């Protein structure tokens with residue numbers, strides 16, 4: 001009996017539920033799935049296609065090189081404290097973008113980070129990945145999503161504003177804006193961003 005209670009208290013993460021097949025407006029077919037620890041070499045290839053300016057927007061400073069330990073930490077996610085997903089080109093399997101949400105210690109909030117392959121920006125994928133983490137945060141029962149954005153990062157600030165984030169100045173740093181999306185205002189419906197629940201079955205996405 002005790003063992004059954006303990007089992008039910010383990011936070012359950014079903015990677016299949018967080019897979020998506022989407023088609024962008026330019027007809028690019030994209031597969032979205034949670035990141036896994038064996039994605040390291042794929043992720044390194046992705047990092048080779050990010051401009052220094054985009055790396056600065058994501059990591060808030062210049063990045064010269066990524067150590068194996070750093071890349072390993074980016075792909076090796078503990079899904080009880082974070083969520084991270086990759087968007088893959090369905091034709092060649094390469095990473096087009098990634099998004100992550102780091103949960104606060106009290107599991108009430110999540111801080112997002114997002115980055116796309118530099119030659120794949122402006123096609124609507126960033127928007128879709130942001131919708132995915134909002135969906136995840138609602139499903140997880142979080143109260144808010146937060147994000148730090150460089151003040152000159154207008155595409156990111158625009159997406160945040162359109163998705164309903166409040167945006168404030170960072171009192172500690174005039175070069176940073178703080179975005180916050182209150183999820184309670186949006187309700188806690190447990191639906192994904194297509195408005196329906198999806199399951200994946202034998203590599204096919206099924207609407208239920």
Ligand SMILES: CC(C)(COP(=O)(O)OP(=O)(O)OC[C@H]1O[C@@H](n2cnc3c(N)ncnc32)[C@H](O)[C@@H]1OP(=O)(O)O)[C@@H](O)C(=O)NCCC(=O)NCCS
Nearest residue numbers: 054057058114115116121122123124125126127149156159
């Ligand atoms: C910021 C970033 C993630 C945005 O992703 P993106 O794919 O380039 O952006 P999108 O194409 O999805 O969205 C951009 C535009 O579409 C709008 N948009 C996209 N889909 C939309 C939709 N379905 N409905 C309404 N608006 C939409 C956005 O508001 C924005 O408007 P605009 O194109 O008319 O100016 C990406 O540019 C990036 O990786 N930048 C470098 C790293 C970075 O800045 N990370 C953020 C750190 S905080």
